[in-house]
Amino acid sequence: MSRARRAAAPVRRFPMTRVPLVSALACAFAVASLSAPAVGQEFTVGSLKIERPWSRATPGGAKVAGGYLTITNTGTEPDRLVGGTLPQAGRFEVHEMKTENGVMTMRPLNQGLEIKPGATVTLAPGGYHVMFMDLKQPLKEGETLAGELRFEKAGTVAVRYSVQAIGATSPGSTTSAGGGAAPAAGGHHHH
Numbered sequence: 067m068s069r070a071r072r073a074a075a076p077v078r079r080f081p082m083t084r085v086p087l088v089s090a091l092a093c094a095f096a097v098a099s100l101s102a103p104a105v106g107q108e109f110t111v112g113s114l115k116i117e118r119p120w121s122r123a124t125p126g127g128a129k130v131a132g133g134y135l136t137i138t139n140t141g142t143e144p145d146r147l148v149g150g151t152l153p154q155a156g157r158f159e160v161h162e163m164k165t166e167n168g169v170m171t172m173r174p175l176n177q178g179l180e181i182k183p184g185a186t187v188t189l190a191p192g193g194y195h196v197m198f199m200d201l202k203q204p205l206k207e208g209e210t211l212a213g214e215l216r217f218e219k220a221g222t223v224a225v226r227y228s229v230q231a232i233g234a235t236s237p238g239s240t241t242s243a244g245g246g247a248a249p250a251a252g253g254h255h256h257h
């Protein structure tokens with residue numbers, strides 16, 4: 067109880083005695099998640115909304131890293147993610163990863179990744195991702211990477227990726243990147 071009361075202090079416009087416990091806890095969580103830097107960032111270009119770009123710290127010597135984000139097309143025309151840039155990377159590709167017969171493989175999407183009208187497409191470990199290749203320097207946990215995404219119709223948009231821990235499986239999993247680390251990270255060493 068003392069923890070919830072302390073965390074909820076910034077929204078003390080309501081008398082505490084009249085706030086149900088559930089609401090107090092919800093406020094505590096909201097305050098906590100707002101304080102996490104770079105997670106929850108949103109960018110827009112044309113009718114495309116890009117949410118929570120993130121990447122993963124690279125283990126020593128690794129020359130590639132995946133970039134992950136969510137794209138929503140709020141317009142009436144399809145568009146395609148066709149490329150982008152990252153200053154730390156020599157090359158940038160849009161990839162698809164699949165597990166076939168128990169083997170993880172990935173391939174460049176030479177036509178780009180289509181975002182249909184009204185659709186939300188999530189780029190995440192084990193599926194679609196952007197690939198930072200020929201890395202000039204390691205990516206470190208806690209860093210923010212400024213880069214660009216290029217769409218066929220909407221054009222180019224500046225985004226920032228928050229770098230999570232090695233093996234992280236989601237943009238907010240920095241502190242709990244336990245068991246899934248090995249296969250998730252391993253998939254990106256096949257280049």
Ligand SMILES: [Cu+2]
Pocket residue numbers: 132161162172195196197
């Ligand atoms: Cu890839």
